[in-house]
Amino acid sequence: MEVQSKSGFVKIIGLILIIFFLGGGLFILSSKDFERNKPVVKTSLNPSWNLNGDFFIYLKDDTGIKDHKVSYEIDSKKHFLLAKMASLSECSFVDQEVENGICLAIEKPNISTKDIQSLNLIVEVTDKSKWNFFSGNKTLENIPILIDTKKPQLAVVSNSYRITQGGSALVIFRAEDENLDKIRISNGENEFIPQPFYKQGYYISLLAWPKNNPTFNAKIYASDTAGNVSIASINFFAVKKEYKKTTISLTDSFIDGKISSLVEEIGERTLASFVDKVSIFKYINEDIRSYSEKYIMQAATNFPLEKIEDFQIYAFSPLKNAAVMASFGDHRTFVYQGEVVSYSHHMGLDLASVKQAPIISSNQGEVVLDAFVGIDGNTLVLYHGLGLSSIYAHLTKSLVGIGDRVERGAIIGNTGSTGLSLGDHLHFGVLVQGHEVWIAEWMDSKWIENNITKVIAEAKGIINNL
Structure with missing residues (x-):
């Protein structure tokens, strides 16, 4: 009986040990701390180095990098190089959104560029995994680098x-x-x-x-x-x-009327959230103006970098029989009750004709923006190629949509008074890679001939x- 009891006890202990080791094994195999993926080493495609500045490599691992060494060999002798942390933006050859990755700046070796035409960089990386008896996963990468000292x-x-x-x-x-x-x-x-x-x-x-x-x-x-x-x-x-400078006196009726109405139309803030009338005006003239400028600039800079075989552009004339109501570049100082409260720059040309006058596209282009944009109200932006765009603001309505191809002479919308506008007109502008430029040049066929054609x-x- 005693022998049988001891035998049963041994079996129970053995079963417990088997369960323990199986459970431990399953835990190790499933635990992130024991992951078995080796660290990844990346560099630019066909890497080259002028040995003047740093060389950048990217390291990534699921559990993180524990240790790294970078070296090179000359005459069978290994030389180690200092590798310091760098901004991820320096490793432009990888996805900037990747997690657990680090960018390393490798110091230049103390050798003459006359002596070598290529260099084999040896990168040794260990991760933080507890695999391999807590020693981690290791990667050994040889990176052949072309030594290039010739300038473009x-x-x-x-x-x-x-x-x-x-x-x-x-x-x-x-x-x-x-x-x-x-x-x-x-x-x-x-x-x-x-x-x-x-x-x-x-x-x-x-x-x-x-x-x-x-x-x-x-x-x-x-x-x-x-x-x-x-x-x-x-x-x-x-x-x-030198551009025109204008001082404008703000009235209570203007702030209580057009400015307050625009605050309500935009809908980001309530009128009750402002401490006074000046803060209401500054919100529209500064915050919303800045938002509008950035929004339009983004639309005007998102263009394809395609090959240009030729470029033909005609003088812009978007509104027939129009009178100029405000010029480009006007520096405006706003005064309320005798005190200067805000500034702005008028970066377009205001043109007025009859109410809801048809707006003409003087050049073919693609509609890249058709939206209500803050102080500009209903706004169209057309892209004409070579980084050149035109803007049409305060529209009553547009007759085209994003992605539409517009031919020269097409009617694209009607003038209006949406946004920060006191009367029916067209705010017209020309942008070069998102920067608003002097419109008079692009409305002058002689200037276009001499400076472009x-x-x-x-x-x-x-x-x-x-």
Whole structure:
């Protein structure tokens, strides 16, 4: 009996141990802490390095990175490199929304670029998993890197002779490199994205000198995947321009009427939420105006970077027999009861004719915005190509919708008084990559001929003779 009792006890203990180990095994296999996926190492496609700045790699793992080492070998001797954390934006070759990932900036090795043409980077990564007896999953990655110290070839082919403060200009240039990565144009404060032009290696772009930028210094930047950068100045004759300044006295009837009605129409806040009449006006003139400008700029900058073979644009004339009610660039100072309370810049041209006058599209284009937009009321934005858009605001109604292709001469809507408007009129504007520009230029066929048409023709002639 005693032997049988001991035998039964051993079986029970054995069964408990089996259940314990099976449960423990199932726990380990199902637990995230014991995941078995190796860390992932990523870098740019066909990586290259000029050995002047940092080289970036991206590491990702389900449980996170515990340790990493980066090295290279020369003459069978391993040399370790410092790897420091960098902003995820530096690893532009990966999805910025990925979790558990880190971007590393690898310091340049202490070697001469004359000595080598390529470098094999050795990346060793361990994750935080408790797999492999708590030592984690490991990845060993060899990354062959081309050593490239040659800068991209960059040269201006043709450009507009002058640019006026608040206005526009055109540039066509050549940029070539086997590993060309990014091209951008700067006016000193804002950036513009060029588009491929005519033949391989050539690019074209309109650019603007926004009215509120005090200076203008145009340069083209071309960089390759190795980090080499070429810079070319665009020699525009820059002309400063003074714009009209107006002081406007605010009345209680204006704030209680049009401004308050617009607050209620927008519907974000109640009139009771404002402390006084000035705060009501500032909300519309500053907060809603800023929202409207950003909304329209977003619509006008979301355009395809397609190849431009040619570009034909006609002088804009959206309203027949119209009188100018307010000009572009007017700097407005608002005064209430003798005190300055707010400012604004009128960045369009106000035109008035008969009530609900038909609005004409002077150029073919695509409707990219058809919406009620804050102070602009019912608004249309048409995209005409080469980063150029036109805006039509305060409409009673539009006759087109987003995505519609509009032909030259088509009626697209009717004037009105929606938004921040005191009477039936059209607020018309022209935008270059989202920046509102001096409209008079784009309503002048001679200006268009000298600054757009002839520049393109000259560039094509130069390119064809090369």
